[in-house]
Amino acid sequence: MVHLFKNINTITKNLLSRKARSFLTILGIIIGVAGVIIIISLGAGAQALVLGQITKLGTNLIGVLPGKSNEKGPPASVFGVQIKTLINDDLEAIKDKNRVPHATEVAAYVRGSVTLVSGHESVDTTFTGTDGSYPRVQNVQMDRGTFFTDEEGRTGANVMVLGYDVANQLFPNGGELGSIVKIQNSGNTFGSIPFRVIGVQEKLGTVAFQNQDDQVYIPFTIGQRQILGINYIQFVRIKTDTSDNVSSTIADVERVLREQHHINNKDNDDFSVRDLADAIKILTSITDGLRMFLGLMAGISLIVGGIGIMNIMLVTVSERTREIGLRKALGATPKQIRNQFLIEAVLLTGVGGIFGIIFGILVSYIIALGARYAGYDWSFVISPLAIILAVFVSTLTGIVFGLFPALKAAKLNPIDALRYE
Amino acid sequence: MLIQLKNIIKEYDNGGVVTRVLRNISLDVEEGEFISIMGPSGSGKSTLMHIIGFLDRPTSGKYFFDNENIETFTDDELARIRNERIGFVFQSFNLLARTTVLDNVILPLTYGKKKDHIMLATKALEAVGLGNRLNFLSNQISGGQKQRVAIARALVCDPKVIFADEPTGNLDSKSGATVMNILGRLNSEGRTIILVTHDRNTAEHAKRIITIKDGTIISDEKNHHQKKSEIIEDDLEL
Numbered sequence: 252m253v254h255l256f257k258n259i260n261t262i263t264k265n266l267l268s269r270k271a272r273s274f275l276t277i278l279g280i281i282i283g284v285a286g287v288i289i290i291i292s293l294g295a296g297a298q299a300l301v302l303g304q305i306t307k308l309g310t311n312l313i314g315v316l317p318g319k320s321n322e323k324g325p326p327a328s329v330f331g332v333q334i335k336t337l338i339n340d341d342l343e344a345i346k347d348k349n350r351v352p353h354a355t356e357v358a359a360y361v362r363g364s365v366t367l368v369s370g371h372e373s374v375d376t377t378f379t380g381t382d383g384s385y386p387r388v389q390n391v392q393m394d395r396g397t398f399f400t401d402e403e404g405r406t407g408a409n410v411m412v413l414g415y416d417v418a419n420q421l422f423p424n425g426g427e428l429g430s431i432v433k434i435q436n437s438g439n440t441f442g443s444i445p446f447r448v449i450g451v452q453e454k455l456g457t458v459a460f461q462n463q464d465d466q467v468y469i470p471f472t473i474g475q476r477q478i479l480g481i482n483y484i485q486f487v488r489i490k491t492d493t494s495d496n497v498s499s500t501i502a503d504v505e506r507v508l509r510e511q512h513h514i515n516n517k518d519n520d521d522f523s524v525r526d527l528a529d530a531i532k533i534l535t536s537i538t539d540g541l542r543m544f545l546g547l548m549a550g551i552s553l554i555v556g557g558i559g560i561m562n563i564m565l566v567t568v569s570e571r572t573r574e575i576g577l578r579k580a581l582g583a584t585p586k587q588i589r590n591q592f593l594i595e596a597v598l599l600t601g602v603g604g605i606f607g608i609i610f611g612i613l614v615s616y617i618i619a620l621g622a623r624y625a626g627y628d629w630s631f632v633i634s635p636l637a638i639i640l641a642v643f644v645s646t647l648t649g650i651v652f653g654l655f656p657a658l659k660a661a662k663l664n665p666i667d668a669l670r671y672e
Numbered sequence: 673m674l675i676q677l678k679n680i681i682k683e684y685d686n687g688g689v690v691t692r693v694l695r696n697i698s699l700d701v702e703e704g705e706f707i708s709i710m711g712p713s714g715s716g717k718s719t720l721m722h723i724i725g726f727l728d729r730p731t732s733g734k735y736f737f738d739n740e741n742i743e744t745f746t747d748d749e750l751a752r753i754r755n756e757r758i759g760f761v762f763q764s765f766n767l768l769a770r771t772t773v774l775d776n777v778i779l780p781l782t783y784g785k786k787k788d789h790i791m792l793a794t795k796a797l798e799a800v801g802l803g804n805r806l807n808f809l810s811n812q813i814s815g816g817q818k819q820r821v822a823i824a825r826a827l828v829c830d831p832k833v834i835f836a837d838e839p840t841g842n843l844d845s846k847s848g849a850t851v852m853n854i855l856g857r858l859n860s861e862g863r864t865i866i867l868v869t870h871d872r873n874t875a876e877h878a879k880r881i882i883t884i885k886d887g888t889i890i891s892d893e894k895n896h897h898q899k900k901s902e903i904i905e906d907d908l909e910l
Contacts, residue, residue, distance in 0.1 A: 261782060268770040577766045580727055581780040581825070582755020584748045665754070666727035669766070 262594050275563045276653075277603040280645040283556020284607025285614065287549040287641035288633065292615035294545035295632035296622070298538040303628055305527055305534065309390060311494040313354075313501055313526050315345070315487040315508075320523040335483040336512070336521040339475075342484060344507050351489075351503040353496040356384040360486040361475045366435045367421060367467065368443065374420045377466045378434070380474015388490045394418075396428045396450030399470055407472035411446035415454040416464035427451060434469075434478060444477060456626040497526045553641060557648040564652035568660075569671055575660040576668025585661040592657035593650070600649035604642040611638075673739060674832065674864060675701035675724060680733035682719055682887075693719045694730070695887040701866065703832065706859040708875035708895075709868045711884035718837060720884065721868045725835040726754050738832075755784045759826025763838035765818040767810040767825075773797065774806040777825045784829055796824040800854055816847025823854055833864040840874055852877045856900060873899075 266273045317337035339359075344350060346357045361380040366373055379385075383401035386393070399410045411432055418427050428450070433443040446469060455463035475481055491500045501524050508522050509515075575588055583591075612633055622629035660668050682694040693716045701707060711717040722728040723735065726742070735742045737753065745753070754760075759780075767776045777793040786792060797803055800820040805813060810821065819839060826834050836855060840848030856877055859865045869875050876899045883891040 264775065265768075265771075268768070573766075574768070577768075578779070578783075579751065580725075580754060580760050580766075582751050582753075582783040582829070584751040584783070586748070587751075587783055664728050666722045669727070669762075 258590065259594060259598070262591060262598065265591075266595060266598065272563055272567055273599060276560055276599050276649065277606065279556045279559030279563065280600055280603025280649060281556075281607040281610055282559065283553045283645045284604055284638070284641040285611035286552030286556065287637050288608065288611025289614050289618070290545050290549040290552065291634045291637035292611075292632055293618065294538075294542040295634060296615075296619060296629050298535075298542060299630045299632060300622075300627055301534050301538055302531060303630070305531055309490070309494075310527055311491045311497055312388070313489040313491065313497060313504065313524060314530075315489065315504060316523045316525070317483065317485070317521065318523060319520050320525075334521075335481075337484045337487065338482060339484065341508055341511050341522075342487060344511050345487065345489065345504055347507075350507050351500060353491045353493075353500045353503070354489045355492050356388045356490040358382045358384045358388045358488050359471050359484045360488065361471065361479055361481070362485060363474070363479050365467075365478065367417070368433045368435060369421050369430060372421050372423075373435075374417055376414070376417050378474060378478070379466055379468050380471045380478070381468060382471050384490075385468065388488050391455065392453045394451045394453045396448070398450055398452075398468070404470045405472070407470045407476075409444065409446045409473070410449045410470065412450040412452055412468040413448055414452055414464040414466045414468075416462065417467055418451040432467075444473070456628060462626070497528070501526060549637070549641075553644050556645060560645065560648045561652045564649070564656070568656045571657065572660040572663075572668050572671040575657060576663070576665050576671065579661070579663075579665035579668060588661040589654075589658060592654050596650045596653040597646075599653070600646040603649070604646060607641070607645070608638055611641075673700055673736070674703045674705075675699070676734075676736040676739075677724070678734040678736075680720070680723060680730045680735065682716070682723060682728070683731045693887055694723070697733070697887075697889060699882070699889065699892075701864065703864055704859070704862055706856070706865045706877070706879045706898075707867065708878035708881045709866065709884060710870065710872070710875045710881055712870060715884045716887040717868050717870075717884045721835055721837055721866065724866065725758060725760055726750055727760070751783070755780055756829055757832050759829065759831040759834045761819070761822050761826050761834065761836040761839045763841040765815075765822050765842070767818055767821060769811055771810055772806065773802065773808050773810060773813065773821050776810055776821055777828050780825060780829050786829065793824070793828055796828040797821070799827065800824045814847070815843050816850055819843060819847070819851050820854065823851065823858075827858070831863070833866060834858060836865065836867045838869055839867070840869070840871070848874070853900075 315337065317334040342357070342359050345354065358381050362377055364375065365378050366375050381404070383399050383404035385391075386398045393412075394415060396412070398412055399408065403410055413421070413427060421427065421432065422430065427448045430448050431445050432448055433445050435443045452464070452468070457463065469478075475484070489500065489504065491497050504524050505517070505520070508524075509517070509520070512521060514520060578588060615633060616631055619629050619631035660671070663671075677697055677699040680694055680697040681692065684691045684693060697720060709717045709720060719728065723730050738757070742750070768779065774790070774793055774797070777796055778789045781789040781792060794803065794806060797806060800823050802817060802820055802824065805817065810818065813821070819842075823834075823839075834855070839851050839855070843851065852874060855865050855867065865878070867875070867878055875881050876895060876897070879895055879898055881891075881893060881895050882889055
């Protein structure tokens with residue numbers, strides 16, 4: 252044990268006498284290990300981000316979109332194509348407890364761009380026209396004030412709920428509750444419509460790359476008829492009593508809509524009913540692809556690090572072979588040489604591995620912090636498997652390419668090793 | 673008898689072309705001798721030296737060191753002989769770069785059983801006049817000093833024989849004289865010295881001169897006018 256310690260001491264001295272080479276070897280391992288940890292962490296964080304945003308809404312949600320779609324992708328309406336087949340009568344039919352018994356909450360949505368004016372302040376933003384059931388469907392809380400009631404939603408009262416950022420922009424000094432905000436719509440000639448602010452929604456951050464706090468909410472009928480001037484619905488979201496009843500409710504909604512639209516064959520559907528499980532499935536397959544791609548990149552980073560280590564080891568083979576020749580001439584046994592090079596490789600790869608792990612975790616953490624600061628609900632994920640794999644591969648490269656030439660050299664006659672070129 | 677060679681032959685195989693470098697060399701060396709092996713380049717003198725110094729093995733022939741047949745030695749036993757019983761001085765010094773003078777001299781001790789490495793290495797360096805250079809890096813000293821470090825390294829394990837392969841070949845005449853003087857002194861202290869050189873002047877520091885040509889010994893005679901280098905004090909004191 253004392254002997255081993257002394258050995259390590261000597262070898263450390265030896266390594267320090269070749270700072271550049273030791274540093275480059277360690278650097279190769281740090282790059283390999285840290286690269287893998289960071290990339291895998293990024294992939295896992297991004298996937299958790301995307302899926303977390305959906306599951307946060309709850310698993311007992313169903314979405315109804317106008318337009319037909321198949322299992323593999325969303326309907327065209329998602330991409331902004333206006334499809335007018337989903338109308339207010341359909342909404343009433345879905346809300347009918349006798350026809351869709353397990354739907355506890357139903358909210359319709361229309362969206363558009365508007366300019367808000369309050370006093371001298373004005374803000375361009377998006378509005379969502381929806382029902383009073385919106386906060387219960389979406390699981391959102393109010394920062395202050397209240398959301399409009401089902402009654403206000405149905406009758407189309409002139410009330411408005413502000414997103415968190417809009418409230419700050421329009422009322423930098425506060426006092427928004429009870430104030431009057433006017434909606435101006437340049438695309439329409441109705442002039443401006445006044446609304447009374449009754450609430451401010453809590454800060455939601457960025458979801459799916461959209462700032463959720465840069466919008467306002469008004470009753471559905473006003474949004475649909477007076478501002479957009481349309482008679483169709485862009486989107487309906489249904490909440491079921493339990494998640495077990497999601498599939499039966501989907502079937503109910505599909506049946507009701509077919510009856511409403513006089514469709515006999517489901518191939519002729521002009522609507523799409525989806526639950527979040529479908530969305531999760533689709534997004535998981537997309538993000539899995541992303542993770543595989545990132546895993547590939549991690550593999551490349553590992554190979555690059557490995558080649559770095561290999562190069563340094565191979566470049567120094569002739570120098571090291573001569574050194575081994577000298578050591579043999581001075582009386583080193585093959586075993587002593589093997590031990591020296593083994594300890595050297597273990598020290599280098601060990602130090603590199605530890606620094607690589609620290610560096611990788613640190614950078615992943617900083618990325619997570621940055622993403623959270625930017626408003627993303629990013630989770631900081633470190634995969635132990637990635638660490639083990641990265642350290643194993645880097646260490647193996649270091650040992651194989653450091654030790655094998657040394658073992659070969661240790662078997663040579665001292666004079667042949669001394670004269671090696 | 674310290675060293676006894678019987679019909680040593682060494683051949684190199686260069687891709688099917690066999691070159692015989694040593695042809696039937698037989699040689700006896702007693703303890704305490706100071707021998708120069710002389711010859712032009714390519715004569716085989718270095719090869720002979722490497723075989724006697726356990727850096728290489730003969731193709732055939734017998735080699736007895738201290739009356740033991742080295743053919744029967746394992747790699748570990750050979751390593752022990754190199755470590756404890758012989759010391760080697762090379763033409764190109766072969767010091768570890770970026771390493772202190774002291775650590776270079778300690779190196780052979782780390783492979784042996786002796787203790788007090790620093791004390792032994794310091795003593796060896798003092799014996800070659802470098803007691804004040806212990807912590808210099810090996811690339812911070814002059815060529816003559818490097819060769820003296822190499823001699824201290826050869827000396828530090830207290831060997832019976834010191835082999836020196838063209839020890840003055842890379843040195844100016846003054847440094848060369850100092851090195852030869854140290855070797856002469858080591859011999860007078862009872863150590864066997866075997867020196868390889870192509871230079872008549874250097875060879876004449878020895879008590880016995882063996883001349884080799886084309887792989888065979890062509891003469892082996894006592895040197896009746898052994899040279900003594902005057903000690904060049906300022907170099908030793910530097």
